[in-house]
Amino acid sequence: MIDLVGRVGRWALEQLAAALRVSVLMVDTIAWLVVAPLKGKGFRWRSSVEHFVEFGVRSVPIVGMISFLIGVIIALQSSYTLEQWGANRYIADLVAVSAMRELAPLMAAILIAGRCGSAITAEIGTMKVNEEIDALEVMGVNPIKYLVAPKFLAMVVAVPAVTALAILVMIVGGWVSAVFVVGVDTEIYITQTLEAVVEKDLMIGMVKSLFFGLAICWVGVYRGFQVEGGAEGVGRQTTASVVTAIFLIIIIDLVFTVLFYYV
Amino acid sequence: METEEPVIVVEDLQVAFGDRVVLDQIGFSVQPGEIFVILGGSGSGKTTLLRNLVGLMRPRSGRILIHGKDFTAMSSDERMDMRRKMGMCFQGAALLGSLSVADNVALPLREHTRLEESTIDIMTRIKLELVGLSGVEDYLPSELSGGMRKRAGIARAMSMDPEIIFYDEPSAGLDPIVAAGLDELIRTMQSTFNLTSIVVTHEMESVKIIADRVCVLHKGRVAGVGTLAELEQSDHPYIQQFFARRPDDSDTADTAYARSLTGID
Numbered sequence: 001m002i003d004l005v006g007r008v009g010r011w012a013l014e015q016l017a018a019a020l021r022v023s024v025l026m027v028d029t030i031a032w033l034v035v036a037p038l039k040g041k042g043f044r045w046r047s048s049v050e051h052f053v054e055f056g057v058r059s060v061p062i063v064g065m066i067s068f069l070i071g072v073i074i075a076l077q078s079s080y081t082l083e084q085w086g087a088n089r090y091i092a093d094l095v096a097v098s099a100m101r102e103l104a105p106l107m108a109a110i111l112i113a114g115r116c117g118s119a120i121t122a123e124i125g126t127m128k129v130n131e132e133i134d135a136l137e138v139m140g141v142n143p144i145k146y147l148v149a150p151k152f153l154a155m156v157v158a159v160p161a162v163t164a165l166a167i168l169v170m171i172v173g174g175w176v177s178a179v180f181v182v183g184v185d186t187e188i189y190i191t192q193t194l195e196a197v198v199e200k201d202l203m204i205g206m207v208k209s210l211f212f213g214l215a216i217c218w219v220g221v222y223r224g225f226q227v228e229g230g231a232e233g234v235g236r237q238t239t240a241s242v243v244t245a246i247f248l249i250i251i252i253d254l255v256f257t258v259l260f261y262y263v
Numbered sequence: 264m265e266t267e268e269p270v271i272v273v274e275d276l277q278v279a280f281g282d283r284v285v286l287d288q289i290g291f292s293v294q295p296g297e298i299f300v301i302l303g304g305s306g307s308g309k310t311t312l313l314r315n316l317v318g319l320m321r322p323r324s325g326r327i328l329i330h331g332k333d334f335t336a337m338s339s340d341e342r343m344d345m346r347r348k349m350g351m352c353f354q355g356a357a358l359l360g361s362l363s364v365a366d367n368v369a370l371p372l373r374e375h376t377r378l379e380e381s382t383i384d385i386m387t388r389i390k391l392e393l394v395g396l397s398g399v400e401d402y403l404p405s406e407l408s409g410g411m412r413k414r415a416g417i418a419r420a421m422s423m424d425p426e427i428i429f430y431d432e433p434s435a436g437l438d439p440i441v442a443a444g445l446d447e448l449i450r451t452m453q454s455t456f457n458l459t460s461i462v463v464t465h466e467m468e469s470v471k472i473i474a475d476r477v478c479v480l481h482k483g484r485v486a487g488v489g490t491l492a493e494l495e496q497s498d499h500p501y502i503q504q505f506f507a508r509r510p511d512d513s514d515t516a517d518t519a520y521a522r523s524l525t526g527i528d
Contacts (some may be wrong), residue, residue, distance in 0.1 A: 141370070
């Protein structure tokens with residue numbers, strides 16, 4: 001029993017220490033992103049743009065394809081129930097609302113976590129193993145400024161941007177199966193979609209995706225800096241990075257969903 | 264030489280990982296413009312000492328004075344400034360893998376100065392020329408041989424014209440010819456720019472060529488400091504053993520092994 005208490009206690013302390021390290025990382029990143037450029041210490045815009053291309057633009061094909069298919073699937077699935085009430089026109093409502101509030105942000109975030117969160121961890125982890133992080137530090141170049149801040153900005157812009165695109169593609173996917181498979185009129189689909197959508201839905205999706213972006217980036221970076229002991233360590237932390245990021249994405253999703261349920 | 268104010272003074276340094284003390288009662292001073300070698304076997308704590316000297320680790324106690332200022336007690340801004348006067352060559356060169364050789368050498372200049380890109384370009388070429396690497400500017404570090412990578416690492420360490428340069432195991436993993444070339448380069452750098460150089464190594468061969476003075480580390484303590492000739496006269500058993508390249512007596516080695524297993528002295 002005492003053993004169990006001890007173990008739980010130690011685990012809790014470890015988590016607390018990890019949370020502390022993550023907070024320090026967060027504060028540092030924000031400082032290098034917001035405060036340092038004002039003090040004339042510079043920000044690596046070019047690197048940030050390059051990372052935006054990697055995280056955002058290069059994610060478009062896969063996120064687009066998956067979103068399209070999910071749109072097709074939801075439309076068909078909802079028709080299964082709605083048809084019984086002769087309410088197939090409401091497929092449009094269902095697709096649009098669920099895409100905006102839930103599925104597009106979630107899909108985009110999970111795919112970007114898999115593509116880019118892991119890449120961030122692997123990059124930073126490999127640099128740590130090769131003493132490249134130490135080299136930066138010895139050269140008087142802050143690794144947070146040099147490596148993290150540009151990625152961070154790129155990520156918090158890329159995830160919402162890709163999400164917006166995913167929403168659009170998902171609705172198109174829904175339209176394809178509603179019109180060509182179920183047989184809903186295109187005009188009805190469009191009016192239903194426009195009627196169903198309110199600003200708040202879009203806002204919820206965007207706010208969520210912003211926080212998903214934060215989570216992906218910080219988890220990726222944190223795991224990267226945690227790497228110890230060679231290539232094996234890089235592999236282990238990279239896997240952990242994706243798992244942790246997806247877990248956090250779901251938790252954030254839950255928190256916001258509950259929050260917006262009451263607001 | 265001895266009358267000049269030392270560039271680096273280490274006073275009673277103690278470094279520990281948790282309960283395990285890896286460096287204890289370390290003290291020495293480095294004179295300006297000399298090549299000071301930190302010599303020791305595997306596990307003697309020499310790399311840890313180097314990491315403390317460049318500020319990558321904090322000691323538990325003791326002081327490291329660089330130009331008379333305590334490096335361990337500086338604010339992080341002050342330390343960043345101080346580091347611009349120091350260069351370090353890592354064991355594996357630690358060039359950034361995503362940047363070309365030229366971009367690696369130019370990195371400190373781009374980060375710390377507001378020089379024109381054309382000026383940086385020229386300075387980069389000069390530094391690469393200096394270490395005998397011209398014509399590989401656009402290569403990635405992974406496309407270079409081990410020796411070339413180390414030379415590029417030295418060029419990068421030199422890019423801000425430092426006053427002090429640190430080398431971590433410069434000849435590790437290189438064949439004797441390439442290693443000898445690096446020894447020569449270290450000598451040239453020191454004599455051309457009057458660079459204070461600190462070299463961590465375990466290679467007696469290169470110590471004989473480059474060292475002005477040597478500090479021998481043994482089990483986390485200083486076994487002796489002095490010129491090679493002075494140390495050869497030393498009666499410290501470890502120094503004699505190291506210089507004679509004699510293995511541990513199998514008897515004592517066995518007891519040491521048993522001690523390390525049981526943890527009993």
